[in-house]
Every structure is written in structure tokens, then in C-alpha cells.
Amino acid sequence: MPPVAAAAPVAPEDPDHPTTAEGKIALGQRVYERKGCNSCHSVDGSARVGPSWRGIWGQPVKLADATVRTVDAAYVEESILHPQAAIVAGYPPAMPSFEAQLRPDELAGVIAYIASLADRAAPP
Numbered sequence: 001m002p003p004v005a006a007a008a009p010v011a012p013e014d015p016d017h018p019t020t021a022e023g024k025i026a027l028g029q030r031v032y033e034r035k036g037c038n039s040c041h042s043v044d045g046s047a048r049v050g051p052s053w054r055g056i057w058g059q060p061v062k063l064a065d066a067t068v069r070t071v072d073a074a075y076v077e078e079s080i081l082h083p084q085a086a087i088v089a090g091y092p093p094a095m096p097s098f099e100a101q102l103r104p105d106e107l108a109g110v111i112a113y114i115a116s117l118a119d120r121a122a123p124p
């Protein structure tokens, strides 16, 4: 009988380079607080300078040029890197670009965080 191998200890995840869904969401939440997204975006549905992130994931969003986009990873990434490319209807073009300020892991984290705020009652 071979000896029973002890379960390999799980290495703690580097919070700045997360690989798990939970780690990505946590990093995105830290970016939201530390990069100042929270001064213009709420996560509870209330309006600030910009739209709340609560429940927007997977939903259609109407833009100022009357086109409609779906809030997905590509749209969120574009909104962060090139905020002037797609202006949400009813909001001022007031968001600065964060292109030079977010590492790829942080960008992926924000996307995961916004996705985690999806309205569970809404269809996928």
C-alpha cells in the first residue's frame, strides 16, 4: 500500500495577481476604492456623477448617440480605457481615462467586480 499523500497545502494567492474568481473580485473592489472610481460610481444603485455599477452587467445600456451596447467585458474595458468612445445617455462625458493607471490584473479585477454586482434576479 502506498502511503496516503497528505493534501498539498494551498499556497496563499498573491492578492495583486489573483487567479481565483474571488481574488479577482476582491482586487476589483480595492481598485474601485483606491483609484477613486467610488467618487463617481456607487455599487448600490444610487446615481453619482456616473451610473451605479449595481445590476448593469449583462444589461443593455443606451448611449448618448442613441446606439445600444451590452455591458460585457469588452464594453467595460473600453469604458475604462477610452471613456469618451461610448458616453452613457443622460451622463456628462466627465470620466478621465485610466489607461495608464491600471495594470492588466487590475482591469480584469474591475470587470470581475462589476460582473459580481449583476442583478441576480435578471436573466443572464
Ligand code: HEC
Pocket (backbone or CB within 6 Å): 031, 032, 035, 036, 037, 038, 039, 040, 041, 049, 050, 051, 052, 056, 061, 071, 075, 076, 079, 080, 083, 084, 086, 087, 088, 091, 092, 093, 094, 095, 096, 098, 110
Ligand atoms: C470623475 C468621475 C468619474 C470617475 C473618477 C470614474 N468614472 Fe466611470 N464614468 C463616469 C461618468 C460620468 C460615466 C458616464 C458617461 C460615460 O459613459 O463616460 C462613467 C461611465 C463608466 C462606465 C460605463 C457604465 C455604464 O453604466 O455603462 C464604466 C464601466 C466606468 N465608468 C468605470 C469606471 C472605473 C473602473 C473607474 C475607476 C478606475 C471610473 N469609472 C472612474 C465618471 C467617472
